Amino acid sequence: MHSISFPSRFLPGTTDNFVSNEVIAKDLTVFDIWHYLIDTAEWEKYYDNAANIELTNGENSELHYGERFHFDTFGFPIDAQVMELVSPTADSPVARIAWHGWNDGDEDSSIDVYHAFLIEQLPNNRVRLLTQESQLGKSAAELAGTVPNPMLNGHQAWLDGLVTAAREQY
Template sequence: MKSINWATDYLPGTTDNFVSNEVIASGITLDAVWANLVDTSQWTTYYDNATNIKLDDPRDTTLHFGEHFRFDTFGFPIDAQVMELVAPTDGQVARLAWHGWQNGDADTQFDVYHAFVIERFADGRIRLLTQESQVGKPAAELAAQTPNPMLNGHQAWLDGLVKASR
């Protein structure tokens, strides 16, 4: 199975918080999942933990490679930049990843790397994997909570994405 392309600073097991969520579903297409994932205007229709989404180019709500955008999630205002974007063409595994951050002091600053891998299996099922690795005191505080809100939040994102793509 395909995995995330990690930048060294965000390698799982070396950061303050890491979560991994996966869904394997049938009855959806990779193209539908991709369309719902890269079009930020759709996020709030299936995931209630992403609000106030603003792209630097307000004429288009679709994420593009290198694009800078902002949104609120888990109570944090996040600045983000798309670091990887590979559309599902010619049987390729689809990939979307962004670096996100919140500027602040030692108690409030943190950095994240959030990535999605979407692949079609030979029998038509679709695998959706999302993983996020976080650095900073707020990340460590999230990791100490049981259950981890990131784990539950990202599962809701995948479940909503599947439902929206049906």
């Protein structure tokens, strides 16, 4: 199986918080899932932890490589930029998207994150969805110590919502 590549600054195990969530679903393809992940107009329909999404290009609601965008999540206003975007193809049914996100608040509220998704087709008509986020900052450390971990639960809801949205298209 494929893995997510992190910039050295966000290497898991060296940051203040790291979460990893994975779902393997049957009877779906990478192509079924991809649209619901890169089209931010879909996010609020299946994931209640993303709001006030604005893309800087203003042309459409789909994320593109280098795209800057803003959204509110986990009680934080986040500015972000897409750092990796690899769409799936018939020859390579593996998709990737990652963004660097930040909040330039004060020492207590600022957060710096790298959030990535990997979607890959598996044998026997299965698809794997992996999301991982590595975070820096005092608020990230506080999130890491919270039980249950809101990042872990929130990202699981995001993956579950992606699967549900893709299934409902049929």
